[in-house]
Amino acid sequence: MHPITRLLCASALVTCSTVVVANAADTGARTHWHQAIQSGYESLATDAAELATVATGYCNEPTPESRERLQSAWLDAFLAWQRVRYVNFGPVENSNLSWQFQFWPDPKNLVARKASYLLGTDEPVTDEVIEQSGVAVQGFPMVEYLLFDEQLNGSENALPATRNCEVLTAVTRHMSSNSRTLADNWTAFKPHYLETAQYRDATIKAGMTALEILEERRLAQPMGLRGNGKRNPYITDAWRSGNSLMGVEATIVGLQQQFLPGLVTLLEAGGNLALAERIRHQFASVTENFPQAHVPVTNLLGDDSQFRLLQNLYVDVSQLTTLVNDEAAVALGVVRGFNSSDGD
Structure with a gap:
C-alpha cells in the first residue's frame, strides 16, 4: 500500500473512532440526564402531594404542631x-408550568396583590378558579405568602x-396535580429526548442559564452588586420565609447531582480531563x-461581618459559572444565546 494511502486510511480510522467515542458520550x-431529572421530578411530585395532604390536615385540625408540619412540608x-x-425545556414548558410552580421575579409584588384580591372575594374557591387566576397565585410563592407574610399573619x-x-x-x-403531570410527561418524553441530538446542547444551556x-x-x-448598588433582600425568591439561601443551595446541589455527571462525561470524552476535574472541584467548593x-438573607445583608459570607459564596458561584459557561461551553462547542439569563 502506498504511504499516502496508508496515512489516509489511518486518519479515517482515527476520525471514525473519535466520532464513535463522541456519540457514545453524548448518549x-x-x-444520565434523563434518569436524574426523572428522579428529581418524582421527588417533587411526592413532596407536593404530601404538602397538599398536610395542608388539608392543618385546615381540618389547626394546631401549632400541624402548622409546623405544614411549613416543613412547604419547604421540602x-x-x-x-x-x-434549572430544566427549562421539554414538558416543563407546557402551560407555563415553570411559572406556575414559581412566579419569580416579582418586582411589582403581584403575588401579594393577586392574593389580596382572591382572599377578598366571595367567589367559591374551586380548582377552576385557581387555574384561571394566573401564575402568580398557583405555586410556591402563593403558599409562602399565606404561611409567612407578616402583615397577613398579623391580621384577623x-x-x-x-x-x-x-x-x-x-x-x-x-x-x-402539576407536579404529577410533569413527572409523567417527562417519562413519556424519554424516547424523544434520547433520540434527538439537539437535547445535548439544550441540557447544557439549561445548566448554564441556571x-x-x-x-x-x-x-x-x-x-447590591448590580443596579443601584443598594442591598435589597426583598428581590430574593423566598424572602418571606427566610429560605432564599436554602433555595440557592438546593439549586447548586441539584446541578451537582443531576447536571454535572453528564457534563463531565462529555468533557472527559473530548479529552478535557483537567477542566472536568476543576468543575467537579468547584461544585464541591x-x-x-x-x-x-x-x-x-436579610440577616446577612444587614450585617457587614455576616455579609462577607455572602461575598464568599458569590465568588465561589461566579468562578463556577465562568468554568461552565465559558470554558466548558467552548470545549463542547456550545454557543450561548444572547442574554440567556433573561427570564426564569
Whole structure:
C-alpha cells in the first residue's frame, strides 16, 4: 500500500473512532440526564402531594404542631423544586408550568396583590378558579405568602381563617396535580429526548442559564452588586420565609447531582480531563463552603461581618459559572444565546 494511502486510511480510522467515542458520550450523558431529572421530578411530585395532604390536615385540625408540619412540608416541596428548577425545556414548558410552580421575579409584588384580591372575594374557591387566576397565585410563592407574610399573619384573616384555608388547599392541590403531570410527561418524553441530538446542547444551556441566574439575579442583585448598588433582600425568591439561601443551595446541589455527571462525561470524552476535574472541584467548593443556609438573607445583608459570607459564596458561584459557561461551553462547542439569563 502506498504511504499516502496508508496515512489516509489511518486518519479515517482515527476520525471514525473519535466520532464513535463522541456519540457514545453524548448518549451516555443524555441517558444520565434523563434518569436524574426523572428522579428529581418524582421527588417533587411526592413532596407536593404530601404538602397538599398536610395542608388539608392543618385546615381540618389547626394546631401549632400541624402548622409546623405544614411549613416543613412547604419547604421540602420548595427545595425539591429548586433542585430541578434549572430544566427549562421539554414538558416543563407546557402551560407555563415553570411559572406556575414559581412566579419569580416579582418586582411589582403581584403575588401579594393577586392574593389580596382572591382572599377578598366571595367567589367559591374551586380548582377552576385557581387555574384561571394566573401564575402568580398557583405555586410556591402563593403558599409562602399565606404561611409567612407578616402583615397577613398579623391580621384577623390569617390562617386558619376559612377563606385562606380554601385558597391554601386549592393551590396545593393544583401544585400536586402539576407536579404529577410533569413527572409523567417527562417519562413519556424519554424516547424523544434520547433520540434527538439537539437535547445535548439544550441540557447544557439549561445548566448554564441556571448558573447565570444564580450569580446575577439570586445573589448579585440582592447584594447590591448590580443596579443601584443598594442591598435589597426583598428581590430574593423566598424572602418571606427566610429560605432564599436554602433555595440557592438546593439549586447548586441539584446541578451537582443531576447536571454535572453528564457534563463531565462529555468533557472527559473530548479529552478535557483537567477542566472536568476543576468543575467537579468547584461544585464541591460551593457546597462545602456554603454559608449558614438556615439564616435569612436579610440577616446577612444587614450585617457587614455576616455579609462577607455572602461575598464568599458569590465568588465561589461566579468562578463556577465562568468554568461552565465559558470554558466548558467552548470545549463542547456550545454557543450561548444572547442574554440567556433573561427570564426564569
